[in-house]
Amino acid sequence: MTTTTAPASQQAAAFQRLRSHLAYLRLTAAAEALPGVLDAARDEHLPVLDALEKLLGIEADATAARKLASRLHFAALPAPWTLDDYDFSAQPGADEALIRELATLRFVGEAANVVLIGPPGVGKVVLAEPVRVVTCGFVAC
Template sequence: MSDTMPMSEARRYQQLRGHLSYLKLNDAAEALPRVLDQARAERMTLTTALEKLLEIEVEATEARKLSSRLRFACLPEPWTLNDFDFAAQPGVDEKLIRDLATLRFLDNASNVLLVGPPGVGKTMLAVVLARSAVDAGHRVYFTTAAELAAKCHKAALEDRWSSIMRFFAGPRLLVIDELGYLPLPGDGASALFQVINQRYLKSSTILTTNVGIADWAGAFGDATVAAAMLDRLLHRAAVVGIDGPSYRLRSHQSHSDNLRKGVTGRAG
């Protein structure tokens, strides 16, 4: 900013910075000297300069909100749709996944069930869809079935059942990973059902499991609870069955091959 600015303009500049700070538009206040210099150099109109200044504040605010949503979501990896190699997993319906990534299923509180053996990419796809929802401005929370059951059990012991139910009912999208991988505690199936019931027809849930839908009764040891849970989950749902090669093992093999090539290249 020019050192020859008239005193009255300098005073006006300080007042403007003060106004921006008072309104907590701190990024705009910090950018003000740069924008004013650019406005003079490029002979911007007042409207253009003001739009550019406020754009800086809007972008900074959106970045902070995104960061906050990502912290709350607790996603295990920063995967996006571009990271998933559909060619490496022919068992995945790419067209269906890309349709789900539009997030239209959130509009009518539909669910997504990713079903298949270990290693085929279920968790990665769940994270991909969850990240799309976070980027779109939705509140998302990721947990495993075992963690959810443990939190509910602890809340019940501490007389916080209502609060934990409100917590799991809150996110626009709840991801429950690894259902069936570990046995749920005695009241785990009941807790999971109550979470699903709280969200029924209100918010969407993505669930990954290695247990085929026909085997849920045996997996949970309670046919009534399993049937009630499936009834709510499947009422509005996309079921993505994955019956292909291990995506995870192929990824590890590719990584090992690259390392081996690198070592061989250096040795040569």
């Protein structure tokens, strides 16, 4: 059995149609990645399904990143704090292991509440903000 390759003009037209379809469907990351994915598929002799999986994986990752950015934007957090920004040595009463455990959001799955109590100026908000940032990427079932 012999296989023939379509002429370059037909391939170019098909490529443009595919990019148009991706743009129409608003799959912008996939549209931008298409040339690279097709080149890699050709160079690495990837099966069509593997190339499609790679292309759609790029789009899925971009969509997840956009959703997280949107959640962070609408959360209107006062500053982009992370737990690494907090100086645990300055507040010896803050249990670093416990705070890092809270950042795993395990308490959400257990339907538990968390309350930070302390006098003004000890860093309650500084500790709460990174946990809030992490929760912006959390989707409840």
